[in-house]
Amino acid sequence: MRYSAAALLRNAIGGQRHWRPAWRFPRPRTRYDVVIVGGGGHGLATAYYLAKRHGIRDVAVIDKGPIGLGNTGRNTTVVRSNYLLDPSAALYEHALKLWEGLSQELNFNLMFSQRGVVALAFTRHELTEMERRVGALKLNGIDSEMLTLDELRRRVPLLNLSRELRYPVLGAMVQPRGGNARHDALAWGYARAADALGVDIIQSCPVSAIRVERGRAVGVETAQGCIEAGRVAVVAAGHVTTLMETAGVHLPIQSYPLQAMVSEPLKPMLDTVIMSGLVHCYVSQSDKGELVLGAARDSYVSYAQRGSAHINAATIAALLELFPVLSRVRLLRQWAGIVDVTPDLSPIIGPTEVRELYVNCGWGTGGFKATPGSGWVFAHTIATGAAHALNAPFGLERFARGALIDESAAAGVSH
Ligand SMILES: Cc1cc2nc3c(=O)[nH]c(=O)nc-3n(C[C@H](O)[C@H](O)[C@H](O)COP(=O)(O)OP(=O)(O)OC[C@H]3O[C@@H](n4cnc5c(N)ncnc54)[C@H](O)[C@@H]3O)c2cc1C
Incomplete structure (x- = not known):
């Protein structure tokens, strides 16, 4: 949605009576191709790239409260990509490059x-x-x-x-x-752009459980009833462990x-x-x-x-x-x-042992900067069923294999 100068003037003198909300407030449908639990920056970015890059628009982002009021709206907005190890450097640098064109791409300052x-x-x-x-x-x-x-x-x-x-x-x-950005603008920008591509953003709708049948995620239970899903993606920072437990997935978090x-x-x-x-x-x-x-x-x-x-x-x-x-x-x-x-202070992004259940979490004290890159690779993973080269090292199975990505030096200060 683009506002012309004339529309801005009309709204200013018209008491903003005709001001349209930046995204819709739809009631949830009974089924979506993809349900994303968590309307922080990472969940909204994932929805946007699913719709924009992969043409998957039958998507709902469900948040227990208003979008962006989790860590996305609480962080201190430091953006950088100077991580020590190759996998982290590649992932965070990809995010920083996306940041550099993001205001233009989302048409949101x-x-x-x-x-x-x-x-x-x-x-x-x-x-x-x-x-x-x-x-x-x-x-x-x-x-x-x-x-x-x-x-x-x-x-x-x-x-x-x-x-x-x-x-x-x-x-x-x-x-x-490196530098800063406005944190809630990131959530709002992605929300508006995802909504314009057909994504439903469902707010104030806590998800209480992930429904699993015969080893496959089939939907979520919410305060507004059960919603079926072809794929479920959980991006619920801070509360991800309890939610994933309902699907029998234990996270080292x-x-x-x-x-x-x-x-x-x-x-x-x-x-x-x-x-x-x-x-x-x-x-x-x-x-x-x-x-x-x-x-x-x-x-x-x-x-x-x-x-x-x-x-x-x-x-x-x-x-x-x-x-x-x-x-x-x-x-x-x-x-x-x-x-x-996580034990190695690096995120977890990828599929889980439950089919069609994906998780993106463990960003700890430093995930704001990664938001565009995280959404970009997570959308690829959900759309194709396989990790992108950039997030392949960050799978959950690395803790079983001992292939940790120890970023305690680069992530030692909380940012
Ligand atoms: C004080 C502070 C300072 C920080 N400073 C920086 C910084 O300078 N730079 C940096 O890069 N990072 C920083 N971070 C970290 C960064 O904020 C996070 O890593 C990042 O915002 C995570 O984004 P997210 O979208 O995954 O999570 P969030 O923004 O937390 O979104 C998760 C969403 O899931 C929703 N949710 C949770 N449970 C449920 C449920 N059961 N049902 C439905 N919805 C649910 C929540 O309501 C929330 O909106 C900081 C964090 C904090 C707290």
């Missing part, structure tokens, strides 16, 4: 801003790991550079580079093409609350993303001027989406160590999301 992502090193070990990572990234054709302290000072003038710090900064790496917060709005002061592993905090400045602060995950598994004062206090202490100039800034609000974490 995602406010994607490639302002660079700078990761700080505080110990010799961190510095060595970064040098190794930059080398690996260059071999994979992904933009990445080490920064000297002088370069860092020029790039982030307010950063405290004093030698007197508890942990002085020793160096940094940067991915210039633990769910944790991950904390975040924003400050009051400030004048522009930080034009890049700062990630800091040892002095744990990551921070960027939103277009509204708020400092968006990422904290750690809680130490205990839990489904409680509430704040953890000690985690937030540690993050604020870290921020002030890096930017003492912010000591009088006030916090505006804080929140948490439930993230699903």
Whole structure:
């Protein structure tokens, strides 16, 4: 749906009475070719690419609440592709390339801003790991550079580079093409585009179970009745384990609350993303001027989406160590999301032992950046019944084979 300038003017002076919703609110039909459980960015992107690239339009995306209010609408919006291992680098770089044309493709301003992502090193070990990572990234054709302290000072003038710090900064790496985007715009953009291609988006409809007959997924049980499906795809971050258990599929996942917060709005002061592993905090400045602060995950598994004062206090202490100039800034609000974490901190994308049941989960603290790539490869997997080369290494069976993709260094900071 495209709005002309004249239509915008007409709606503005007409009190928006004729404003059409960006997507429909259909009642669920009794059967679809594909039912996607979870209307976060990944589920909506999957639906869009199924319709757009594979011509599969008889698709429903079902969410227990309004779309995009899970982790998609709660994350701190860092987008980058600087992962160490070849399979991850390929998958996240594919996603980043899609990001670069996505506002145009969806005709929706995602406010994607490639302002660079700078990761700080505080110990010799961190510095060595970064040098190794930059080398690996260059071999994979992904933009990445080490920064000297002088370069860092020029790039982030307010950063405290004093030698007197508890942990002085020793160096940094940067991915210039990394940055931020508006998180809920991603969900809305994909939702509108998928809807326009015929996908039904069913909101406020919790799925309680996956129906399996003779080893094959045949539908889902929902608050609005049973819906039959030729294929069922579960993309329900944070709550995926309990849902998949209803189909007899056990996932090696633990769910944790991950904390975040924003400050009051400030004048522009930080034009890049700062990630800091040892002095744990990551921070960027939103277009509204708020400092968006990422904290750690809680130490205990839990489904409680509430704040953890000690985690937030540690993050604020870290921020002030890096930017003492912010000591009088006030916090505006804080929140948490439930993230699903695998043993190797890499996602699970692929078929399961139940025929026609597919799962996309385990993105942990860092799946926002991957959304376009994840939806793209997952749609391919659902449409063809087989993994794409990019997601083949990320199958569930890797845990049985011991073929883990250990990204604890690249995913160590929660972002
Ligand atoms: C505080 C925080 C900061 C983060 N920061 C970053 C970051 O900077 N960069 C980054 O790349 N990633 C970040 N992440 C991670 C990122 O947000 C997630 O990996 C990503 O958004 C997952 O998207 P998704 O679509 O899979 O899940 P979600 O957006 O969580 O969507 C899952 C959907 O499933 C629905 N659902 C669940 N159970 C059911 C059910 N039974 N029936 C129907 N629907 C159901 C939920 O309502 C939800 O809408 C962060 C996460 C958090 C919490």
